[in-house]
Amino acid sequence: MATQILLNNIDVPGLANFEVYRQLGGYSSVVKTLKNLTPDQVTGEVTKSGLRGRGGAGFPAGMKWGFIDKKSEKPRYFVCNFDESEPGTFKDRYIGQRNPHQLIEGMILGAYALGAGSAYIYVRGELFYVLRIIEKAIEEAYKQGFLGQNILGSGYSLDLYCQPGAGAYICGEETALLESLEGKRGNPRIKPPFPALVGLYGCPTVVNNVETIAALPWILNNGGEAYAAIGVENSKGTKLISACGHIKKPGVYEIELGLPVEEFIYSDEYCGGIRNGHKLKAVVAGGSSVPILPASLILKTAAGEPRLMSYESLSEGGFQSGTMLGSGGFIVMDETTCIVKNLLTFARFYHHESCGQCSPCREGTSWMEKILHRIENGQGTMKDIDLLVSVSKHIEGNTICPLGDAAAWPVASAIRHFREEFEEHVKLQKCPF
């Protein structure tokens, strides 16, 4: 059994209640840290741990905290990104719903390290029931003296707020999230400046993903080195993978980074193999935004090495033959899946969710959906396939925020690896599935 840092108590009944959580050792990291460690020492432990952001980009958490402008006279903010809306990704809600206190404990540690007096948890609008659970947990934490004025007599004070979004994927992009939190339209900001210098209300801010924050209590309890001892290369610690699609056992799994992909898909401990004797066709390994890979390339790299669940191994081969760990939304497809239809579904999503600020994404996402719709419904031409490639190429890298790239990569990779299937749609003038 792999080390369980995030899910070890997840099945304990009543875990969302303060007493149950506290009895299992919850909040001990806060007691220890506020007494013994300076904020910079906390950042030091997190840097040592090698923890990388779990929201998708995998940016080292300690380094991000190090960028925060501590010279500024302005207040600092710590914000938790709980907007989880990427198709295929459903790990954060599992933590928020079952184990809200672990998230709050992590929020206290992060806010303390950054010297933030206020912190926010921005929750996806559709997850209102989770918001209620977190709000109740926050209330308990206030009552028990873990939030509010002078926490545990340490002199450190923190207010923690929970804010629902209004149902827009783009508000998961950290600067759009900050705009939305300020009560404005959730348009991503143009960077630089980055939030560490100019964030919420123009003040230095750090935004981290739920899973990143939930790993902090363990790191402070056991030390950064212990965390760094788990995993491979620059992929340290454990990662939640939300597995779905044509597998026997869909669900949220905590893996040690470096687990072979083959073992993840086929072992009974995890996905349990492909459903009813079907064959693996393709995998989208890190949420809908990352490139799709055919079975041959997801199990082994182009060089024939076994592919591992790690930042490095999954991106081995670049965009020619690799993909990304992303947010850990692992979507498995068997041979009954139509790649074009799946791609159309993704394209519709990005078209619907583009904020519309910049022209390549606003117009390009809608155009790609229309072309794919034609191909899937038997009205496509061979020229349409090349047109798709060219549209995706002209969106990629030319936009304000990475949503444009996220819309372009699935299209480019699906055509790169499954071009015959697109051509078959055109030749037959219908979907062969």
Next chain:
Amino acid sequence: MPLLKVTIDTIEVEVEAGTTIMNAARQIGGSVVPPAMCYYSKLEGSGGKCRTCLVKVSRSSSKDIRPLPKLVAACRTAVQDGMVVQNTTSPEVMESRQAITEFLLLNHPLDCPVCDQAGECHLQDLSYEHGLEDTNTVEERRTFEPVDIGDYIKLHMNRCILCYRCVMVADQLTDKRVHGVLGRGDHSEIGTHISKAIDNDFSGNMIDVCPVGALTDKTFRFKSRVWFTKPLDAHRECPTCSGKTAIWMKGSEILRVTGRKDKYGELEEYICNDCRFHHKDASDWIIEGPRAIERHSVISQNHYEKLKTPGTTEPEF
């Protein structure tokens, strides 16, 4: 502060720290200036959206000689000392500009023959210079009905390129946020809060900042093609604004009053609605002389100050 040296399309210029690539290029002038469909130097926070000004930074600075991995928006990227920028000399930039022009035209109705902005439209200029000769699109375009924004402004949402300039003007004029963007993606639209038009003496300036024919002057609607009118600098005693405007005449009639625009289509200063909409009588104005219009649009290449129509009594300049 020492000046920073930057090279754009092999031409060197020295600028103050904090200057953007766009403004450095404007100091050089001519073809090195990237087209700007959303940036407006007088509007704080503008730019970065249309992506027509994307350029290549082939050397980041004298300290870091690496190129930047992606094209950058010239209007929102500050120059560094020793930076080398490629605009028209980079095939990659020209290719992306063509693609972005195509994106901007994807949902555009191409109704120039009935659009008041034709002849002074930045999208026309852009398509003429960077557009494809042919079209790849067979898609149906999104359509909206034209609506009134208050008594004087018509919104043709079909033509809007969502540059946000009018939103920023409205934001600067009032803090009520009644004029903004509704919806998302290609289904977003410029809208007013429950048909509440922005109530301000300077709201008419939204027409002037609009790069396309999405916001037009209802008092000028369908009166004349702009290239048949003569722009003159004129002023009047005005208690609200400076009273310095451009008046657009046909014969002895004033068809339209606008602010004075520079060669990048930017207003020199805002004018009030009273000057713009209510003073169409030649006796209201003291005429200073013909307004030099620097335009490169295919439609207005015939400079009208040279145009002489026999048999009319128009004044000559």
